[in-house]
Amino acid sequence: MTLKSMTGFARTDGTHEQIRWFWEVRSVNGRSLDVRLRLPSGLERLEPRVRARCQEQLVRGNCTISLALKRDAGQMEIRLNQAALGEAMAVAEQAQKQTLLEPAKLDTLLGMRGVVEVAEPDESEEQREAFAAALLAGLADALDQLVAARVAEGQRLEEVIEAQLSAIDILVSQATAIMAQQPDLIAARLREQIAKLDEAGASLDPERLHQEGLLLAAKADIQEELDRLTAHVAAARELIASGQPTGRKLEFLAQEFNREANTTCSKAAGIEISRIGLELKSVIDQLREQVQNIE
Structure with missing residues (x-):
């Protein structure tokens, strides 16, 4: 089962006796399920059943449902x-x-x-219930079409998100390869600084220099952040494959991605790691935008 978007639109129409009806259902992003109804006067009694039908098929999104009626002039x-x-x-x-x-x-x-x-002509309770049943059947069709539209959009989102997760994987691999060179880069930088201090006649304690070198190496170690990013990518793919509504969980996971990318940038001891950190932040920002559309 694929992801579902929270964005979609559907329209259905039909006829019951001399009355023609039109349902329009549209949904956009929302933190939870918020259903807004626009029913003609006299059909307010349908509201609980309409809301129940929506809750059966939708989990999140701001959903607007409108019903319009057109009666035969001879009926009035x-x-x-x-x-x-x-x-x-x-x-x-x-x-x-x-x-x-x-x-x-x-x-x-x-x-x-x-x-x-x-x-309007007087109707018996049986006639009103038959009309309500016809309207609810039309609503069910509209909701099915809406869900289908949300699934189609979700498939597109899944492709985009998978591409972004793959990009994060590649950047993490690049950073891991560069990390192997970090001790040599730190040592070279430290030697340059020592040479400048020697030229200035400064007195240096070898033991203290060794400790400073170890401290710089520890501060520049981003392996833990890279491991977390790899774990987050795996977790995101598991959520997508679960077939369940995962929008909120993916939003939370995107925040964790961003936290690790920020730490990577702050620890960067070289230009290449800084570049990768910035690219990670850019891809993760795009990921955060996409997952906000998921049910």
Whole structure:
């Protein structure tokens, strides 16, 4: 099983009797699962079931779910609200007297809110439940498409992340090879400094120089950091191969990668190790950006 992204989009539509429905589901990155619903008035009762369906298939991400309905005009009954029309006429008459303008026309009065009402036909509980079942089936299809989109994006992310892990492996191997030369480089540098001090007539204690040399070598030893980086690469690959939602664990692991790279740069005793440390930081920054997209 591959990684899943938290980014995706899906849209489905269908018809139940004379009602056409449209589901739109989209998700983006999020620390946890946050579902936001936009349901038509009168369908609020579906919210618990919609949320439950999402929780069954999604683990993380900010998910927005929208439902739109389009009813057949023949299903609707247009009613005139006599009380609202009377109030509208009274207001229009009063305004006409005060402004001496033309009286309000009928189409203007009918266009005022509440004067004309569109009523939907009464439905039995069985009819409402059948409609709800059709809508939920459409939602299930939309969620399946969303998951498929997230899987497809996850496959692309997995390829990118594997390339970054391989780059870290290569840089660690390069640093390990250079590390074998570190004692000689430190000794050469120390000899240069001693020669300059000798020219200046400074008095040097051989035992103290030996201790300083050992201290410099210990400070420049990055083998422990390199070993940890290798272990982190192996751990990241195990997480990816597990087939489980691993986004949070990979984010934490990326922080550990960064910590070892920072220490490597701070300990670097030569230009080559500094260069490798900086390249490690660059690759790890890219890795951190990618794993933030993973479920």
